[in-house]
Amino acid sequence: MPNGSGPDADVRMRGFARRTTVADALRWLDGQASRLGDERVPVGEAAGRVLAGEVRSEVDVPGFARSMMDGFAVRARDTSGASPYNRLRLDVIGRSMPGRPFEATLAPGQAVQIMTGAPLPDGADAVLPAEWVEIGPGHVATQGEVSPGKHVGRVGEDVAAGAVVLVGGRVLRPQDVGVLASIGQGEVPVVCRPRVRIAVTGDELLPAGSKPRGCRIVDSNGPMLVALVARDGGVPVHPGIVRDEPEAILQAMRSEADVVLVSGGSSVGQEDHAPSLVRRHGELPIHGLAMRPSSPTGMGRLDGRLVFLLPGNPVSCLCAYDFFAGRAIRALGGRSTDWPYRRIRAQTARKIVSAVGRLDYLRVRLVEGRVDPVAIGGASVLSSTTRADGFVLVPPDSEGYPPGAEVDVFLYDPHVG
Amino acid sequence: MPNGSGPDADVRMRGFARRTTVADALRWLDGQASRLGDERVPVGEAAGRVLAGEVRSEVDVPGFARSMMDGFAVRARDTSGASPYNRLRLDVIGRSMPGRPFEATLAPGQAVQIMTGAPLPDGADAVLPAEWVEIGPGHVATQGEVSPGKHVGRVGEDVAAGAVVLVGGRVLRPQDVGVLASIGQGEVPVVCRPRVRIAVTGDELLPAGSKPRGCRIVDSNGPMLVALVARDGGVPVHPGIVRDEPEAILQAMRSEADVVLVSGGSSVGQEDHAPSLVRRHGELPIHGLAMRPSSPTGMGRLDGRLVFLLPGNPVSCLCAYDFFAGRAIRALGGRSTDWPYRRIRAQTARKIVSAVGRLDYLRVRLVEGRVDPVAIGGASVLSSTTRADGFVLVPPDSEGYPPGAEVDVFLYDPHVG
Numbered sequence: 001m002p003n004g005s006g007p008d009a010d011v012r013m014r015g016f017a018r019r020t021t022v023a024d025a026l027r028w029l030d031g032q033a034s035r036l037g038d039e040r041v042p043v044g045e046a047a048g049r050v051l052a053g054e055v056r057s058e059v060d061v062p063g064f065a066r067s068m069m070d071g072f073a074v075r076a077r078d079t080s081g082a083s084p085y086n087r088l089r090l091d092v093i094g095r096s097m098p099g100r101p102f103e104a105t106l107a108p109g110q111a112v113q114i115m116t117g118a119p120l121p122d123g124a125d126a127v128l129p130a131e132w133v134e135i136g137p138g139h140v141a142t143q144g145e146v147s148p149g150k151h152v153g154r155v156g157e158d159v160a161a162g163a164v165v166l167v168g169g170r171v172l173r174p175q176d177v178g179v180l181a182s183i184g185q186g187e188v189p190v191v192c193r194p195r196v197r198i199a200v201t202g203d204e205l206l207p208a209g210s211k212p213r214g215c216r217i218v219d220s221n222g223p224m225l226v227a228l229v230a231r232d233g234g235v236p237v238h239p240g241i242v243r244d245e246p247e248a249i250l251q252a253m254r255s256e257a258d259v260v261l262v263s264g265g266s267s268v269g270q271e272d273h274a275p276s277l278v279r280r281h282g283e284l285p286i287h288g289l290a291m292r293p294s295s296p297t298g299m300g301r302l303d304g305r306l307v308f309l310l311p312g313n314p315v316s317c318l319c320a321y322d323f324f325a326g327r328a329i330r331a332l333g334g335r336s337t338d339w340p341y342r343r344i345r346a347q348t349a350r351k352i353v354s355a356v357g358r359l360d361y362l363r364v365r366l367v368e369g370r371v372d373p374v375a376i377g378g379a380s381v382l383s384s385t386t387r388a389d390g391f392v393l394v395p396p397d398s399e400g401y402p403p404g405a406e407v408d409v410f411l412y413d414p415h416v417g
Numbered sequence: 418m419p420n421g422s423g424p425d426a427d428v429r430m431r432g433f434a435r436r437t438t439v440a441d442a443l444r445w446l447d448g449q450a451s452r453l454g455d456e457r458v459p460v461g462e463a464a465g466r467v468l469a470g471e472v473r474s475e476v477d478v479p480g481f482a483r484s485m486m487d488g489f490a491v492r493a494r495d496t497s498g499a500s501p502y503n504r505l506r507l508d509v510i511g512r513s514m515p516g517r518p519f520e521a522t523l524a525p526g527q528a529v530q531i532m533t534g535a536p537l538p539d540g541a542d543a544v545l546p547a548e549w550v551e552i553g554p555g556h557v558a559t560q561g562e563v564s565p566g567k568h569v570g571r572v573g574e575d576v577a578a579g580a581v582v583l584v585g586g587r588v589l590r591p592q593d594v595g596v597l598a599s600i601g602q603g604e605v606p607v608v609c610r611p612r613v614r615i616a617v618t619g620d621e622l623l624p625a626g627s628k629p630r631g632c633r634i635v636d637s638n639g640p641m642l643v644a645l646v647a648r649d650g651g652v653p654v655h656p657g658i659v660r661d662e663p664e665a666i667l668q669a670m671r672s673e674a675d676v677v678l679v680s681g682g683s684s685v686g687q688e689d690h691a692p693s694l695v696r697r698h699g700e701l702p703i704h705g706l707a708m709r710p711s712s713p714t715g716m717g718r719l720d721g722r723l724v725f726l727l728p729g730n731p732v733s734c735l736c737a738y739d740f741f742a743g744r745a746i747r748a749l750g751g752r753s754t755d756w757p758y759r760r761i762r763a764q765t766a767r768k769i770v771s772a773v774g775r776l777d778y779l780r781v782r783l784v785e786g787r788v789d790p791v792a793i794g795g796a797s798v799l800s801s802t803t804r805a806d807g808f809v810l811v812p813p814d815s816e817g818y819p820p821g822a823e824v825d826v827f828l829y830d831p832h833v834g
Contacts, residue, residue, distance in 0.1 A: 044624050064632050068797065070686040097688065099621025101632045115688055117621065117797075119728065123686055159800045166803060173829055174648065175802040178641035182799060184628035204516025204534065208460050211601035215481050215518045215536040220717040224595035224824075227464030231591065233776030269487040271514065271532055297544070312534065314599075318592055378487065380534075381575045382599060383478075383662075385592040386583060412590055 001180055009109060009317075011081065016268060016288030019295060021184040021396065029299060031322055032306060033331035034064055036194060036258065040187040047177045050233070050334035052187035053168040054416050060156035065120040067096070067152045070141055072133060073124035087134070087141040096121055118232040119390040120152055127151035160184055169334060172378040174379070189332035192260050196229045198238040199252035201264040202312060205241050220382055221263040221310070221317045231340060232326045233333040234259070240327045246273045252282065253302055258332055261325055264312030267296035274309050274403065278302055284309075290396060291359040294320040295380035306332075312364050314382035319361045341390065346371045353399045354394035363388035364409060419482050427646040433705030436712060438813065439776045441680040446741055449723060453611060453675065464594045465722060466607035467650070468750035470585040474600040477573035480769040484513070486568045488596050489550060489557055490541035496562040504551070504558040513538055528557055534744035537569055544568035545694060558595040570720035576600055593828035597812045605739035605802060611676050613646045615639060615655040617683040618691070619729060622658050637728070637799055645735075649743045649758060650750040651676070663690045667698065670719055673723060674810065675749055678742055682728030684713035691726050695719055701726075705812060708776040711737040711794035723749075736778045758807065758827040763788045769818045771811035780805035790827055805829065 038052035045088040072089060079244045082088040090111040096102040106112060106123030114120070114127060126146040133140040158179075159165055159343035166172075172180075172188070180188055200222040204215065216278045222238050229236035238361055244265065253260045253274070263271040268288075275298050278284040282302035287309070289297050293316035308325040310317045324341060327337045349370035354360040363374040366389045376387045390411040394400055401407055455469035484490060491507060499505040507528040513519040513535040523529060523540030531537070531544060543563040550557040575596075576582055583589075588595075589605070597605055615640040621632060625640045629804055639655050646653035659669045661682065670677045670691070682689040685705075692715050695701040699719035704726070706714050710733035715726035725742040727734045744754045766787035771777040780791040783806045789804045807828040811817055818824055 044643060047640075047647070059629055061629065062634060062797075063629055066797075067794065070684070097621075098619055099633055115618075115686060116684075117634075119610070153797055158800050160590050162707045166798065171830065173803065174641045174644035175731075175799060175829075177644050178731055178735075179799050179803050181625035181640045182629070182637040184635055186626040202515055202534075204514075208598035209603040211479065212476055212480055212599070212601075216516055217479060217534075218598050218601055220595035220599040223461045223464075223598045224591045226461060227591035227594050230464070267533075269532060314592075314595055318595075355782075359622075370606035378480075378485065380570055382592060382596050383575050383582065386590065386596050412592075413588065 016295070019290040019358075020286050021290050025289055025299065025324065026327070028286055030337070032207045032301070032332070034191040036332050038189050039192050040185050040189055042167075043177060043181050043185050046172050046180065046188040046190060047174055049172055049188070051166055051168050051172055051176075051186050052191050052334070055180065055183075055188070057159045057161055057163055057165050058163045059159075061159040062153060062155065062157065062160045065115055065155055066153045067114040067118050067120060067127045067151060068153050069127050069129050069312065070116050071101075071130045071151065072128040073114040073120050074111045074128050074142075074146065075106060075108060075124060075148050075149065076126040076148040076411065078109060079126070079128065079142055080128055082142045082145045084143045087143055089139050089141050089407055091139050094121075106246060125149065125152070152416055168217060171335065173200045175341045189207055191342060194234045194329050194332040195257045196234040196236050196239065196259045196329060197252065197255040197257035198225045198229070198236055199242045199249065199255075199262045200225075200238070201242045201244050201249055201262065205249040212385050213383075214246070220314050221312065223320065224314065225261055225263065225310075225321060228321050228326060229261075230328060233335055234329040234331045239243060244271060244273070246277055248332040249273050253277065253305070253307060257305055259325065259329055260307045261303070261310055261321070262307065263310045263317055266298055266309035266311050274298070278307050278309065280305065290357060291323070291361065292355075293361065294323065295358075297324065301325060305409045313379035314391055315363075315379040315405065318382075339410060341412060343408050343410055345406055346409050348403055348405045348407055349403050351403050352394065354398060354400040356399055357396055359396050360394040362392045363390075363394050365389050366409065371407060385412070431714070432646060436705045436707040436775075437703050438707050441705055442716065443702055444739065444743070446745055446753070447748070449718070450745040450752075452751045453609040455606050456609050457606055460594060460598050460602050460605050463589050463597065463605040463607060464591055465759060466589055466605070466610075468583055468585050468587045468589055469606040469608050469751070472582045472597065472600075472602065472605070474576045474580055474582050476576075476600055477578045478572060478576040478599050479572060479574065479815065482572055483534050483571050484531040484533055484544045484568060485821055486536060486544050486546050487533050488531060488568065489545040489559075490519075490523065490531040490538050490771055491527060491528045491543055491545050491563065493543040493565040493567065495526060496543070496545065496559055499559045499562045501560045504560055506556050506558045508556050510613055511538075522569055533616060540571070542566065542569070568719045583768065588752065592692070603657050611651045611746050611749040612674045613651040613653050613675035613676045613678060613746060614644045614669065615646070615653055615671040616659045616666065616672075616677060616679045617642075617655070617681065618659045618661050618666055620661045624658055637731050638729065641731065641735065642678055642680065642738060643737050645707060645743060646678075649746045650752055651746040661690070663689060666690050667694050670694065670722070670724060674722055676742065676746055677724045678721070678738070679728055680727045680734055680834050683715055683726035683728050689717070695724050695726065695791050699724065702792045707774060708736075709772075710778060710779065711740065712775075714741065716741060730796035732780075732796040732802060735799075735802055758829060760825050760827055762823055765818050765820055765822045765824055769809065769811065769822050771815060771816060771817040776813050777811040779809045780807075781809050782806050783826065802829070
């Protein structure tokens with residue numbers, strides 16, 4: 001033989017004996033992926049993180065009565081009866097600025113010039129808007145009356161001491177971070193982000209950033225998985241291509257991580273090392289799925305880590321990530337298991353054919369608002385997922401859809417379409 | 418006078434003489450915010466960035482014919498007539514693995530064991546699936562026939578050399594990054610991210626992370642704006658609270674940045690330094706808006722930078738950011754000017770009242786699918802935006818909505834509701 005070796009007698013070159021349904025795989029997975037523990041992060045870094053538990057305020061916000069207007073702090077009763085025809089004069093005895101309060105107490109007939117946000121002086125109970133007064137030297141004359149509390153922000157108006165400000169499980173919005181800062185939270189308890197080791201195998205692969213040459217291709221799954229993991233709130237760790245040898249793969253799978261994604265070598269061929277490694281050193285209850293693409297996907301555990309064996313074909317890798325790994329990563333991080341894809345309803349432009357007994361993931365375009373399957377290629381054609389606007393699922397009990405059927409479309413870009 | 422000073426004769430404590438409509442302000446703004454230049458980033462960091470221009474592939478992907486199955490590379494004609502009742506024998510002369518091709522040429526009657534993704538040997542034109550063959554020592558017997566090209570991924574099947582892979586303006590998806598890696602792009606041309614200097618003013622403010630004390634409150638706008646800018650693809654720069662003095666504010670506004678956000682002191686009070694500074698050293702064509710909250714908002718330019726004067730009241734700050742600053746930041750970064758909020762239609766649970774002549778931004782909750790205004794407080798109550806699910810706009814020509822009216826709701830969390 002001029003090259004390589006002949007087929008070994010013990011080589012298993014067969015398909016999967018049995019394929020797990022997607023529903024069963026999800027059921028197993030949802031029992032495995034429970035929320036990680038908590039950590040504390042500085043409030044300025046908390047946006048987009050998942051709040052670990054209820055936050056109560058220890059303080060009133062504001063902690064003092066404050067003016068809501070630029071104007072004059074007064075005793076409301078001193079303005080009683082004031083009108084354009086009955087201007088009432090008040091002596092201006094000082095000024096209250098934000099952070100620089102007026103320190104004395106207002107006596108009857110007195111006013112204090114006050115800025116928006118400045119503390120209301122003792123004795124004052126209302127603010128006269130600047131527009132209502134005529135300003136003279138050392139006094140003002142008001143043309144209107146105010147009732148007690150007018151234009152005054154009361155203590156605890158925004159947040160009362162003891163109140164629950166935010167409940168756990170929430171993805172923190174920009175304004176949530178503002179509120180947490182305002183109540184004096186220096187650090188915020190958030191759910192830990194799952195650490196996700198990406199182990200891309202394949203001796204034919206060159207690292208992203210290389211030029212493809214000869215029969216070597218460039219790793220596309222690695223950078224794609226890094227971006228997917230980051231999108232789902234995980235911390236991706238992708239130190240480079242893993243040699244296609246059992247020892248190297250096992251070592252990568254034993255990295256410090258909550259989740260391991262092995263890309264490539266996930267099937268039952270002789271060079272598919274990862275499944276037997278997981279089976280030997282951990283457990284692999286799920287291997288082989290009734291879906292297309294991504295049927296050669298496996299899921300198991302190794303020393304406490306969740307391990308996903310993702311097919312090397314890039315469309316299969318994306319699909320298997322989205323169905324299983326992404327869901328687990330979001331769940332570990334305390335996020336919704338729902339897809340981060342927007343779902344819309346649209347009509348099929350053409351017939352969609354699918355085999356009964358498996359779930360189909362079809363890349364589609366929206367053409368004039370109608371669903372058109374992307375015609376090109378199989379699971380190896382990653383560009384089909386860049387040309388597609390999203391995907392349609394055909395459930396295992398369906399043979400597909402006729403033209404004009406209403407279907408759910410999941411959009412890759414949540415803000416588009 | 419026991420404290421502070423009396424009102425000065427030249428103090429302008431009045432409202433805005435004239436308010437610009439939101440539509441006019443947006444018209445001005447859209448003429449100012451044109452896309453920044455390009456930069457190149459490593460392909461692994463390109464996800465979520467905006468592609469600056471069309472990318473064409475210089476190579477075919479794959480660059481060689483490859484097997485789509487684990488099986489045996491054959492000459493299709495050698496399998497002609499094979500069936501379970503007519504098994505045809507082929508000599509296995511070697512093996513082709515991904516990255517480790519079989520180097521010789523297949524002669525008639527020969528086969529090469531081949532793995533998924535491995536290069537098809539010269540002379541072969543199809544792949545026999547492993548399930549169809551019986552493996553013997555040095556040979557296989559096939560029970561089926563294959564046609565030329567069967568189970569072979571052809572050269573350029575994924576991406577053809579010279580083809581446009583992605584067009585400019587696209588926010589790069591995880592799979593786009595995979596495709597860009599696969600064609601050998603080491604760096605990707607993307608639109609620069611706008612640098613956004615956040616200048617929070619107010620002598621009453623303590624930096625985020627502090628505890629509020631006495632008449633000093635904690636900066637909530639700073640961390641909120643940092644998160645908003647990051648959300649919109651900008652690079653926030655927030656080195657700390659800016660002293661409420663003209664010199665310090667001017668210096669902050671002259672920072673190295675594409676956009677400056679001044680928070681606080683944006684109105685026409687005597688301590689509102691920023692507007693006159695922008696007017697004196699640059700231009701401030703827009704100051705005072707027909708909207709609530711956020712009427713004391715200004716927009717202008719200073720030495721080429723876009724400057725936004727945002728009100729200090731946190732709800733006003735959020736609203737003014739979202740209406741104007743965020744839009745400009747997204748436009749500078751090559752992104753859609755549309756809000757990153759999902760819009761849904763829902764019915765009002767109660768009457769919504771608004772004054773004619775101004776645009777109203779109302780925080781609302783969705784209660785059993787119906788729109789319920791958040792009843793608490795004004796523009797100073799930031800917690801109203803954490804209790805709200807989103808907001809409703811009432812246009813300037815409307816007095817509001819009756820109960821049961823269908824309105825657009827913009828959801829703060831795009832994936833919720």
